[in-house]
Structures are given as structure tokens and as C-alpha cells.
Amino acid sequence: MEQAASDIVFQSYGRCCNNEQFFVDFYDRFMGSSAEIRTLFAETDMTQQRHLLRNGIMQLVLHARGMPDTKLRALGESHSRKGYGIQPQWYSLWLQSLIDTIREHDPQFDPQIESSWREAIGPGIELIRNAY
Template sequence: MDPEKTELVFQSYGRCCQREAFFVDFYDRFMGSSEVIREQFVKTDMAAQRHLLRNGIMQLILYARGMPDRKLRDLGKSHSRHGYDIHPEWYGLWLDALVATVAQHDPEASPALEQAWREVLTPGINLIRDAY
């Protein structure tokens, strides 16, 4: 993975994390992408879920920066058909919602940065998705 791109995404994520609305807006956008996805979160403690998201995104970035894949493999198991049953096709919607939310909240957002987010997170997302 290109270290410059991972650093750009890491810095961008830091800017986004300064705004609590980032996580709220992400879930509004993600759940708005599909009725089925919205139903997945009906009984979810969203404050706790936003905390998990915050950590999960960081794990994806750290994986791209060379950290071991253990935590992402654990996420893959928990999100598989034997866990939360997160369907593989939902990950594209998740990434689209995330990139759109970054564009909304990062004052330094640009098309190149949005592409960097996609490139940096995709290997980790694929690792999680492939555990389905």
C-alpha cells in the first residue's frame, strides 16, 4: 500500500473524528441506502455502534499501514453469515456512504482524497467481506 495515500487517509480520518456528527451522518447515509440495511440496525444501540465504527475504520487504516490482520479477521468472523450476517454486497454501500460522509466533513476533501480512501480501505474491507 502506498504510504503517502495511507497517511492522507489517516490525517483525513483525524479531521473527521473531530466532528461527532461525522459518525451520525455516516449511519444516516448508510442506513438510508437500503431498507434491508436500515432493518439491521433497528435494535442497535447507535451510540455504542458509532464507537465500534470509529475503531473499525481505524483498524482498516492500520491494516493498510502494515498492521497484522488479526482484528480484521475477527471482524470478518463476527460479520459473517454465522454472526451478524452482513451480506458481501453491503460493503460497497458502506464504503460509498463513508466516502460521501468524508467529503461532507473533511474540509480538505477532494476527488483525489476520496479515491485514496477507497484504495486504502478496500484491502481490509475485502478481508472482512471474504469471511462471509
């Protein structure tokens, strides 16, 4: 029996969360992807931000596993033009930074895990992006 993408992602994320450096490396990579993004985080408490990221990714994973989208809708609202003003095109940089960081931190990473991540959290990312 083939494992569901959301189960593969849940397990992969668990392996990544074993090391707090995962979240540090993600932000190093994400902020390195664009000067605009780096500027967004200039005055940010990164310890708190990494905590928010940990929770946000978990919300994407839980949504993929069937949880209601309430928290993702709230994230979309806070990241919209009325909130933090996160540009829709930045989400692809965010996702690529996440995938590259997972590749670095999940010792079991392979093409199936990558496609499972994209399949599982893609709809949740779109929900957040579309709130802009």
C-alpha cells in the same frame, strides 16, 4: 515526494473524527441506502455502534499502514454468515456511505483524498467481506 495513500487517509480520518456528528451522519446515510440495512439496526444501541464504527474504520486505516490483519479477521468473522450475516453486497453501500460522509466532513476533501481512501481501505474491506 508523494504522500502515501495510507498517510493521506490517516490525516483525513483525523479531521473527520474531530466532529462526533461524522459518525451520526454516516449511519443516517448508510441506513438510508437500503431498507434491509435500516432493519439490521432497528434494535441497535447507536451510541455504542458509533463507537464500534470509529474503531473499525481505525482498524482499516491501521491495516493500510502495515498493522497485522488480526482485528480485521475478527471483524470478518463477526460479520460473516455465522455472525451478523452481513451480506457481501452491502459492503459497497457501506464504502459509498463512508466516502460521501468524508466528502461532507473533511474540509480538505478532493479527488486524491477519495482515491486514497478507496486504495487504502479497499483490501481490508475485501478481507472482511471474504469471510462471509
